[in-house]
Amino acid sequence: MDKGICIVTENEEQTIAVGEKIAGVLQKGDVLVLKGDLGAGKTHFVKGIAKGVGSGELVTSPTFTILNVYEGGRVVINHFDMYRLSGKEEASELGFEEYFDRTTSNGASVVEWPEQVEGLIKPPYYEIEIKKTDKDEQRKIYFRRVTL
Numbered sequence: 001m002d003k004g005i006c007i008v009t010e011n012e013e014q015t016i017a018v019g020e021k022i023a024g025v026l027q028k029g030d031v032l033v034l035k036g037d038l039g040a041g042k043t044h045f046v047k048g049i050a051k052g053v054g055s056g057e058l059v060t061s062p063t064f065t066i067l068n069v070y071e072g073g074r075v076v077i078n079h080f081d082m083y084r085l086s087g088k089e090e091a092s093e094l095g096f097e098e099y100f101d102r103t104t105s106n107g108a109s110v111v112e113w114p115e116q117v118e119g120l121i122k123p124p125y126y127e128i129e130i131k132k133t134d135k136d137e138q139r140k141i142y143f144r145r146v147t148l
């Protein structure tokens with residue numbers, strides 16, 4: 001599969017800056033899935049997204065809350081971390097489908113660990129994959145649009 005555009009960052013500030021730029025494409029109803037191992041930099045990337053849309057709200061990892069909502073910007077950002085979710089069924093029970101449906105969503109949704117809800121998020125969506133390299137603070141950030 002095409003890996004899309006690749007951007008290399010050398011520290012967390014640069015990853016935040018990339019998130020800030022990519023925030024520019026996000027519109028209400030959009031979904032962006034964020035892949036990558038623990039510690040890759042997904043949550044830091046979301047810090048950039050929130051900043052990029054102009055939300056001043058503090059971005060933290062929704063590890064336990066599963067969903068954080070950042071308001072006050074050009075578009076509301078729904079920040080999910082599905083890591084601790086038991087699976088798709090739990091996501092449905094929690095009513096998350098409305099956030100992945102352009103016609104019912106209140107904003108743009110950014111989803112860490114989308115593998116946990118495989119099939120619930122349908123194309124079109126944006127995909128980011130962050131990969132560590134053999135250099136400590138270096139990351140490769142792949143960006144692509146997934147369509148039907």
Ligand code: ADP
Nearest residue numbers: 010011012015038039040041042043044137139
């Ligand atoms: P994830 O959400 O993918 O688990 P976090 O964003 O919570 O990851 O944490 C990433 C960690 O990696 C932070 O401690 C951050 O300081 C560090 N880091 C080092 N280099 C980078 C980089 N280039 N981009 C993003 N984070 C980096």
Ligand code: MG
Nearest residue numbers: 042043061112
């Ligand atoms: Mg995270």
